[in-house]
Amino acid sequence: MTPIARPLREPLAFAESDTLLRDDVRRLGTMVGDMLAEQVSEAFLQQVEAVRRIAIARREQGEPVDALAQRLSDVALEDAEALVRAFAAYFGATNVAERVHRIRRRRDYQRTGSAPQPGSLEAVLLELRNDGVGLAELQALLPRMCIEPVFTAHPTEAVRRALLLKERTIVERLVADIDRTRTPPERGADDARIRQSLTTTWQTTEVPPHKPTVADEVEHIGFYLSSVLYRVLPVFYEAFADAIEAVYGERIALPPLLRFGTWVGGDMDGNPNVGATTVRDALAAQRAQALACYQSDLRALGDILTQSEERIGFDAGIKARTEAYKTLLPDGAVRARPRLADMPYRQLLGQMRGRLAATLAGSTGAYPDADAFIADLELVDASLARHRGDQAGRFALQRVLWRARTFGLHMAALDLRQDSAAHDDALAALDDRADWVSQSVAARVDRLHAVIEGAAVPAPNAPSAVSTLAVFRTVHELRRTLGEHAFGPYIISMSRSEADALAVLALARIAGCVDDDAVPLDVAPLFETVDDLQAAPEVMRALFADPVYRRHLAARGNRQTVMLGYSDSAKDGGLLASRWALQRAQVDLLELAREAGVGIVFFHGRGGSVSRGGGKTERAIIAAPRGSVDGRMRVTEQGEVIHRKYGIRALALRNLEQTTGAVLRASLRPRPPEPREGAWRAIASELAQTSRAHYRALVHERDDFPAYFRAATPIDVIEQLRIGSRPSRRRDGGIANLRAIPWVFAWSQNRSGLTGWYGVGTALQRGIDTHGLDAMAVMARHWPFMAAAIDDVEMLMAKSDIDIFERYSLLAGDAHDAFFPQIGEEFERTRDAILAIKGRDTLLADDYRLRLSIRLRNPYVDPISLLQVDLLRRWRATGREDEALLRALIATVNGIAAGIQNTG
Numbered sequence: 001m002t003p004i005a006r007p008l009r010e011p012l013a014f015a016e017s018d019t020l021l022r023d024d025v026r027r028l029g030t031m032v033g034d035m036l037a038e039q040v041s042e043a044f045l046q047q048v049e050a051v052r053r054i055a056i057a058r059r060e061q062g063e064p065v066d067a068l069a070q071r072l073s074d075v076a077l078e079d080a081e082a083l084v085r086a087f088a089a090y091f092g093a094t095n096v097a098e099r100v101h102r103i104r105r106r107r108d109y110q111r112t113g114s115a116p117q118p119g120s121l122e123a124v125l126l127e128l129r130n131d132g133v134g135l136a137e138l139q140a141l142l143p144r145m146c147i148e149p150v151f152t153a154h155p156t157e158a159v160r161r162a163l164l165l166k167e168r169t170i171v172e173r174l175v176a177d178i179d180r181t182r183t184p185p186e187r188g189a190d191d192a193r194i195r196q197s198l199t200t201t202w203q204t205t206e207v208p209p210h211k212p213t214v215a216d217e218v219e220h221i222g223f224y225l226s227s228v229l230y231r232v233l234p235v236f237y238e239a240f241a242d243a244i245e246a247v248y249g250e251r252i253a254l255p256p257l258l259r260f261g262t263w264v265g266g267d268m269d270g271n272p273n274v275g276a277t278t279v280r281d282a283l284a285a286q287r288a289q290a291l292a293c294y295q296s297d298l299r300a301l302g303d304i305l306t307q308s309e310e311r312i313g314f315d316a317g318i319k320a321r322t323e324a325y326k327t328l329l330p331d332g333a334v335r336a337r338p339r340l341a342d343m344p345y346r347q348l349l350g351q352m353r354g355r356l357a358a359t360l361a362g363s364t365g366a367y368p369d370a371d372a373f374i375a376d377l378e379l380v381d382a383s384l385a386r387h388r389g390d391q392a393g394r395f396a397l398q399r400v401l402w403r404a405r406t407f408g409l410h411m412a413a414l415d416l417r418q419d420s421a422a423h424d425d426a427l428a429a430l431d432d433r434a435d436w437v438s439q440s441v442a443a444r445v446d447r448l449h450a451v452i453e454g455a456a457v458p459a460p461n462a463p464s465a466v467s468t469l470a471v472f473r474t475v476h477e478l479r480r481t482l483g484e485h486a487f488g489p490y491i492i493s494m495s496r497s498e499a500d501a502l503a504v505l506a507l508a509r510i511a512g513c514v515d516d517d518a519v520p521l522d523v524a525p526l527f528e529t530v531d532d533l534q535a536a537p538e539v540m541r542a543l544f545a546d547p548v549y550r551r552h553l554a555a556r557g558n559r560q561t562v563m564l565g566y567s568d569s570a571k572d573g574g575l576l577a578s579r580w581a582l583q584r585a586q587v588d589l590l591e592l593a594r595e596a597g598v599g600i601v602f603f604h605g606r607g608g609s610v611s612r613g614g615g616k617t618e619r620a621i622i623a624a625p626r627g628s629v630d631g632r633m634r635v636t637e638q639g640e641v642i643h644r645k646y647g648i649r650a651l652a653l654r655n656l657e658q659t660t661g662a663v664l665r666a667s668l669r670p671r672p673p674e675p676r677e678g679a680w681r682a683i684a685s686e687l688a689q690t691s692r693a694h695y696r697a698l699v700h701e702r703d704d705f706p707a708y709f710r711a712a713t714p715i716d717v718i719e720q721l722r723i724g725s726r727p728s729r730r731r732d733g734g735i736a737n738l739r740a741i742p743w744v745f746a747w748s749q750n751r752s753g754l755t756g757w758y759g760v761g762t763a764l765q766r767g768i769d770t771h772g773l774d775a776m777a778v779m780a781r782h783w784p785f786m787a788a789a790i791d792d793v794e795m796l797m798a799k800s801d802i803d804i805f806e807r808y809s810l811l812a813g814d815a816h817d818a819f820f821p822q823i824g825e826e827f828e829r830t831r832d833a834i835l836a837i838k839g840r841d842t843l844l845a846d847d848y849r850l851r852l853s854i855r856l857r858n859p860y861v862d863p864i865s866l867l868q869v870d871l872l873r874r875w876r877a878t879g880r881e882d883e884a885l886l887r888a889l890i891a892t893v894n895g896i897a898a899g900i901q902n903t904g
Contacts, residue, residue, distance in 0.1 A: 015848065017108075021101040024174060025856065028093035028198075031191070035198050036086055047079070048086045055859040065803045065866070072866045080867055081888040087860040088895040089202065094856050095898070096167060100174040103650045107178065119618060121243040124661035131669050135248040141667055143255050145631040147660055150261035150415060150488070150603075151224065152638040153217045161223055162204060164647065166197040171648055206894050207721070214278045217264045218285050224646045225411050226289050229260060232653045233406055234399035239657065256405050257660065260412040261488045261634070262286075268418045268471070269493045270739070276470035279414065283478055283486060286411035291360045293407075294373070297400045298353050304393040305345035305380070312392075315383035318344045321376065325351040329358070329365040345380055345393075352376050359409070369483045370408035377401050408485055415488035416475070417526070420495055422468065423503040429462035430510060441497045448502040449548050452509050460510065472511035479520060487521065489561045489603070495525035496532060498542040498549070505552055518555035524603060528565030530573040530692065533581040536562070537588040544596035553598060561634070562589060563603040567740030573688075574695030574759040579789050580688035586628045602628055604635040617655075619791075621662035622671070623784035629666040633659060671784065680779045683771060684786065687763040695759035698822070699735065706735055708819050711812035712805075713746035714872055716880065717889045749896050750808035751865055753800040754823060757793050761830025764790075764837065773836060780837050794834050798843040798854055799900050802827050804862065807869045811876075861899035868892035 014022045037045040054068045075083065109117035116122035128138070173190040176182060182190065208216075237254055245251045265282025268274045307314075322344065329351060340346050352373070358365040367373045377400060384394040428436035431447065439447075451457060459465075475487060492500050501523050508519040525543075527536040540562065543549045553560060564585065569578035586602060593600035606620075621629060637645065646652040674680075699705060710716060719742070735743070747754045767776050780786050802824055809820040835841065844851040871892060875885040 014852070017105075018101065018852070020104060020178075020180070021097060024097040024100060025094055028097055028170075028194070029090060031195055031198055032086075032089045032093050035195065035202060036089070039199065039202055040082060040086075044079075044082065044086075048083065051083070051863050052087075052090075052859050055862045058862070059855070059858050065807070065862075068862060069807060069866045069869075072863055073870055075867065075870070077884055077888060080871060081891050084864050084867055084888065084891040084895045085202070085206075087864050088891075088898055089198070091857045091860040091899045092167075092201075093170075093198075094860075096170050096174065098853060098856075099644075099648055099651060100171060100178065102654070103175060103648070104178050106650065106654060116243075119658045119661055121240050121657050121661055122246055124664055125243050125247040128664065128668055129247055133668050135244075135250060135252075137668065138244070138248075138664075139252060141631055141664070142257065145255075145257045145660075145663065145667075146259060146634075147257060147632075147656070147663060148259040148261055148413075148634045149637045149659075150263065150634060151221045151412070151642060152263040152636050153214075153221075153267065160204070160206065160208060161220060163201055163206070164223060164643075166201045166204075167647070169197045170194050175650075207890060214265055214273050215281060215285070218282045221262055221264050221642075222285065222289050222411070224642055224652075225260065225262075225286075225407075226293055228646050228649050228652050230293050230403060230407065232649045232656070233258065234402045235653055236656050236660075237402050239653070240660070256402075258406055258656065259485075260406070261415055262412040263415050263417060263636075266414045266416045268416070268422070270419060275467050276474040279416070279471060279474050280478065283410055283414055283482060286414075287409055287482065288360060290407050290409055290411045291356050294400070294404065295353055295356055297403070298349050298356070301393070301396060301400065302346045302349045304396050305349065305384075306343050307345055307389075307392065308342045309344065310342065313387045314344050315379070315386060317379050318348055318383050321379060322348050322351060325355070325365075329354050330363075345383075348376070348380065367409070369481075370404065370410075370485075371483070373409070374401065374404045377404055408483055410482045410486040413485055413488040415491060416471065416521075417491040417493060418468075418471075419493045420500040420503070423492070423500070423507060426462075426465040426468040426507060427503060429464040430457040430459055432458040432462075441499050444497075444499040445502060445546070448499060448506045451506040452502065452548055454509075457510060468507060469511040472508045472513040475521065476511070476513040476515075479515075484520065489522040489524035489563075491524045491526050491563050491603075493526050493528065494532070495527055495539065496535070498539055498546060501525055501543055502546070502549060505549070516555075519552060522556055522559075522561050523552070524561040524563050526563040526565055526605065527585065528568035528572075530569050530577050530581045533564070533569055533585045536585045537592055540589060541592055541596075544592065544598060557599075558597065559599040559601060560593065561601045561603055563605055565605045567605065567744075570755065571740045571743055572700075573692040574699075575691075575756050575793065576760050576763055576789060577688040577692035577695070579785075580684050583625060583684075583785055586625045590625065590627055601632050601634060604633075606635055618658045618662040619784075619788050621659070621666050623788040624666060626670040626673075629663055629670075631663065631667045633663050674782065676779075677783065680783050680786065683767060683775075683779065686770070687767050690766050691759035691763035693759075694762040694826075698758065698819075704815065704818065708812050708815040709735065709746070711815060712809045712819070713750050714868060714889065714893060715742065715746040716876075717872070717886070717893055718742050718745055718749070720886060721890060721893065745897075748900060749868070749893060750805050751799075751801040751896075751900075752805040752808075752823070752827075753796045756796040757800075757830045758823070758826055760793050761826050761828075761833050764833035765829055768833060768836065777837050777839065790834055790837065793830065794838075794843055795847075795850060797827070797831055797834070798851070800827070801862070801865070804865045804869075807866065808872075811869065811872060857899050861896060864892050864895040864899065868896065 033045055033049075036048060051068070051071060054071055057063050058065060058068050072083075106117055109115070109120075116126065125138075173193050176190060177187060212220075236258065240257075241251060241254055262282075265274065265278040325348070337350075340350075355365050355367050355376075356373070359367045377397065381394060381397050381401060383389070384392070384397065424437050427448075428434060431451075433439075436444070478486060490504050492504060495501065504521070504523045505519050508514065508521065513519060513521070525536075525539065527533045527539075540560070544553075544560075564582050566578065566582065569581055572578070573581070589600055589602075604620075606617075617635065621633060644651075645655045744755050764776070780790050806820060806824075809816045809823075812819070831843065835843070838845075840846070844854075868889065871885055871889050875882055875889055878885065880886075
């Protein structure tokens with residue numbers, strides 16, 4: 001094997017535009033150092049600095065990893081955990097500084113006014129106008145647009161809510177001085193608040209003492225929904241309306257464009273902790289959260305809408321509604337305040353708060369649904385519009401209206417997900433057929449048709465079906481009180497035939513989950529492995545041809561949701577094969593849906609890392625097949641991605657704008673057909689087959705690989721983590737039954753990133769050998785699909801460190817010699833092929849900002865990685881019985897994940 005490429009060695013330098021970022025990094029770094037000296041000791045700080053200097057020398061001067069590893073070998077256990085936490089504190093500060101700098105860069109664009117920020121709504125609309133999109137064409141698209149991020153529980157996400165709040169304080173203090181306009185006393189007060197947050201963070205354990213429950217995960221997601229997205233939502237609509245007016249010279253009324261979803265409390269797939277109770281509890285918690293937010297808004301509106309009858313007119317409906325509520329609400333529900341008798345708006349807002357309180361309590365006077373609450377808001381809005389209220393509170397009221405129309409009384413739609421095997425088990429019990437699964441698909445379909453059309457089942461009270469039926473009964477009950485938008489689709493994991501979709505309809509019928517003789521749920525097959533994605537068109541063709549299923553689709557508006565699994569397909573066949581299977585499935589399903597007269601919505605099950613479909617959402621949308629977006633984007637958000645995208649309000653707004661802009665471009669002006677795409681598709685198919693074969697030969701076809709995986713990664717530590725309510729496996733077994741998240745997490749922890757690039761180098765090199773370097777380079781430059789795939793692999797490789805991975809591999813003993821040379825050769829092959837295709841000498845040569853971000857963290861992440869290797873060796877030598885060593889190892893897992901900003 002040729003020598004592995006050394007880490008990047010060019011000196012770390014900041015661009016002139018990043019001077020304030022450098023200052024913030026230094027400012028926070030100094031505070032972290034002072035905190036460590038105070039909380040631990042000056043000697044400890046010097047120890048940290050000595051390790052950091054060696055780590056920097058290794059990176060900047062290309063020194064071998066040996067010196068750093070030797071410095072960290074056999075560190076006393078009590079020092080090891082403190083060192084890990086110290087380095088984590090440093091790059092945690094870097095993370096915050098970078099996020100604040102993104103806000104600064106946005107402000108710089110807005111301040112200069114010379115050109116809108118790339119990716120902003122105004123910039124996208126200007127491009128579209130220049131490409132011939134008129135206002136009428138834009139307005140025709142808007143009513144069918146729907147951008148829907150869906151938040152999922154993440155078993156490797158470790159950020160506690162208490163720590164999120166401390167980080168927010170640091171962000172707020174940095175933003176307060178973002179342009180260096182604070183006075184010295186103000187800056188001193190800011191520094192004191194930052195030091196307080198850094199110190200209390202140090203004094204707080206990163207992981208709760210007990211494994212989180214589903215309720216804990218609901219609360220965690222609720223932080224982003226109520227504290228961030230609820231606040232920025234109206235600003236998004238105002239920014240969009242402003243952008244349209246700036247570009248087209250006309251202000252228009254926007255329809256609802258954003259919705260939010262969640263899996264937390266409804267994702268039953270392999271999680272015994274989720275069922276009817278968590279569905280009910282999750283929506284109850286979200287309902288309480290939404291009602292509390294509206295109470296706060298109405299209280300603030302009451303302070304604004306103090307208009308008196310003597311000074312301004314009011315619609316008659318305001319007083320009529322007030323009188324009606326005096327009868328509707330029980331005595332004492334709304335305290336009468338004679339002083340406010342001449343303020344009709346304020347009186348009605350007080351009564352509306354009383355109705356919200358009754359809604360929470362489930363008592364007399366409760367709002368029956370979100371539409372009734374929205375109707376009250378619209379009544380006030382209409383009165384303000386007719387009585388000179390545009391500058392007298394209507395703006396504030398419309399903000400509440402946007403929130404109510406988006407969040408309803410449920411905050412976010414709760415998706416339901418279950419493995420198809422669980423449905424088969426329930427049906428076998430209900431139908432008293434032990435051979436249910438062994439029957440042919442045709443036989444099962446016939447029986448499911450009969451059940452859907454009213455046939456009784458022999459064992460309606462079968463104990464093993466109780467929990468499944470309870471979910472459907474709960475859905476039916478809650479839809480009546482929370483509204484039809486409270487639930488998202490019912491997703492079927494491991495969908496492999498039309499019987500899997502029909503099973504959901506049959507079980508819903510048995511449970512009585514029926515309205516107007518139709519099951520009131522969208523059924524969404526999830527195709528996960530490469531083989532399943534390839535088979536998806538045939539499965540959906542059978543469903544579209546099924547008269548029973550078509551009646552269901554007609555009742556649902558002839559719109560079909562199909563979920564695409566990025567995680568398991570990559571785990572199954574490697575990244576390139578996964579990406580191509582996903583691309584082809586969308587193309588084929590689009591054509592099939594057009595032929596069947598069905599509208600299709602693709603639900604993208606993306607994870608946080610490149611290996612699980614992560615990457616820049618904006619670029620992925622543009623690279624999607626033509627016609628596959630059509631105004632709609634539904635995508636999962638999870639783990640560190642949620643924190644990175646939605647942890648800070650300004651960045652959440654920027655992310656929503658970028659996603660919406662990309663959907664606008666892909667829908668109104670998808671990239672024009674490229675004459676060479678036919679040839680490129682043929683090449684991509686070859687590359688996918690080659691990559692998949694090489695990947696599977698290592699991961700799935702070698703009997704000794706699972707043992708190497710367990711030895712060369714910290715998977716045994718990950719399985720001990722108390723940071724997710726869901727088990728790491730769907731069922732017992734080897735790698736095939738391990739969930740994709742811990743699989744990817746383990747390979748990112750050892751700094752190899754193997755799951756994202758293994759097999760890609762072999763495929764690219766064969767492409768170069770077969771078709772020529774020039775042809776491959778042209779394809780990578782001009783075909784967004786291939787460009788995005790290669791860029792994503794390049795980014796993952798730049799975050800990887802094969803020298804550090806070698807230290808993990810050595811933990812596998814003799815297996816190291818059997819596997820590491822092969823893995824190392826593929827790493828170098830992949831790197832060389834990418835550089836050759838791009839015509840560059842170093843990875844990320846064209847992405848200064850990402851290169852800088854990685855370089856800022858490496859001196860702190862590298863020592864944690866080497867400490868993890870040493871601690872793994874020691875912990876395993878104790879038979880994995882030493883709890884103190886395990887605690888230190890868990891600290892390294894959290895530290896590395898935060899440092900490389902990548903878990904699963």
